[in-house]
Amino acid sequence: MLALGKLLELTLAGREPAEKTQLTVEGVRMRWLSEGALEVRPPEARDNGLDLLLSAGIHGNETAPIELLDRLLHDIARGDLKPRARILFLFGNPEAIRKGERFVEQDVNRLFNGRHEQSSGTEALRACELERLAASFFSLPDRQRLHYDLHTAIRGSKIEQFALYPWKEGRQHSRLELARLRAAGMEAVLLQNKPSIVFSSYTYDKLGAEAFTLELGKARPFGQNDGVNVSLLETRLKQIIEGTEPEMAEAQLDGLQLFSVAREIIKHSDAFRLNLPQDVENFSELEMGYVLAEDLANTRWIIEEEGARIIFPNPKVKNGLRAGILIVPTSDENLA
Ligand SMILES: O=C(O)CCC(=O)N[C@@H](CCC(=O)O)C(=O)O
Numbered sequence: 255m256l257a258l259g260k261l262l263e264l265t266l267a268g269r270e271p272a273e274k275t276q277l278t279v280e281g282v283r284m285r286w287l288s289e290g291a292l293e294v295r296p297p298e299a300r301d302n303g304l305d306l307l308l309s310a311g312i313h314g315n316e317t318a319p320i321e322l323l324d325r326l327l328h329d330i331a332r333g334d335l336k337p338r339a340r341i342l343f344l345f346g347n348p349e350a351i352r353k354g355e356r357f358v359e360q361d362v363n364r365l366f367n368g369r370h371e372q373s374s375g376t377e378a379l380r381a382c383e384l385e386r387l388a389a390s391f392f393s394l395p396d397r398q399r400l401h402y403d404l405h406t407a408i409r410g411s412k413i414e415q416f417a418l419y420p421w422k423e424g425r426q427h428s429r430l431e432l433a434r435l436r437a438a439g440m441e442a443v444l445l446q447n448k449p450s451i452v453f454s455s456y457t458y459d460k461l462g463a464e465a466f467t468l469e470l471g472k473a474r475p476f477g478q479n480d481g482v483n484v485s486l487l488e489t490r491l492k493q494i495i496e497g498t499e500p501e502m503a504e505a506q507l508d509g510l511q512l513f514s515v516a517r518e519i520i521k522h523s524d525a526f527r528l529n530l531p532q533d534v535e536n537f538s539e540l541e542m543g544y545v546l547a548e549d550l551a552n553t554r555w556i557i558e559e560e561g562a563r564i565i566f567p568n569p570k571v572k573n574g575l576r577a578g579i580l581i582v583p584t585s586d587e588n589l590a
């Protein structure tokens with residue numbers, strides 16, 4: 255296999271490849287751009303006009319998505335997968351991946367859409383570099399732009415695989431993209447309703463991509479991901495890469511559950527308390543009147559929403575950051 259197909263090995267070793275560009279037997283050009291960043295370009299005659307950004311390891315301990323991208327790259331480097339799309343592979347936080355930690359100093363996924371400018375350290379620099387790499391990749395005119403940022407979650411979930419769909423003023427969420435996600439195994443989608451500082455929000459808002467954070471199961475170390483079943487997603491990604499995706503003429507959501515954000519729970523101080531068991535699962539339902547969280551100055555987060563559920567509860571985040579999202583079921587009536 256071509257050396258550049260071993261992007262993960264290079265990244266884990268913190269090494270630069272001797273040759274930065276390689277050509278597969280199929281005439282596919284692979285170009286190493288920076289640590290954990292590799293561009294794949296099909297021969298011009300085969301290019302179908304799709305620019306696909308696949309990122310994983312934004313959180314260093316979320317290894318199933320990293321292993322998935324590693325398999326796709328190996329297949330491309332061996333000539334077993336024949337891309338018709340241009341692809342940018344990104345391993346988001348190499349230092350955290352090497353350490354097997356969610357982050358080293360701060361969460362990269364809270365540093366996009368300009369936030370890195372108000373910060374310093376390796377993770378702020380990396381967020382800036384990831385924005386630059388994504389912006390340069392998505393700078394070609396008249397092409398389709400698609401970004402999947404792949405994650406696994408800290409805790410178990412009542413709904414194992416789901417997506418978060420960013421928001422931008424005046425832009426409607428696409429039914430076709432939701433149908434594509436359903437076919438890729440996602441069981442639910444959270445439709446965001448305000449701007450955010452995560453990677454997929456940056457590519458959606460600033461670069462005009464259709465962009466999603468995908469949650470694929472529970473985070474585990476390398477080699478221990480048998481419990482994370484990414485087979486439907488993997489098949490779909492291969493089809494997208496090779497341009498062999500089945501037609502989605504009548505966008506079928508096929509039981510996909512839709513949610514919207516009722517409130518984001520923000521931790522304001524060290525006095526913040528989250529009244530949930532440590533092992534509570536994502537999508538757990540919360541009863542009306544339940545005191546979900548408490549903070550300084552007698553601030554209380556009381557459930558007032560019918561059908562409320564919690565995702566990503568995490569009282570350990572830094573002050574000022576999201577310590578959970580309260581979501582409610584929604585309908586498909588506003589989709590484009
Ligand atoms: O399990 C958790 O609490 C977090 C899992 C995770 O890393 N999720 C992403 C979601 C990004 C988004 O809001 O689109 C994150 O928190 O960064």
Ligand SMILES: [Zn+2]
Nearest residue numbers: 313316405406
């Ligand atoms: Zn993550």
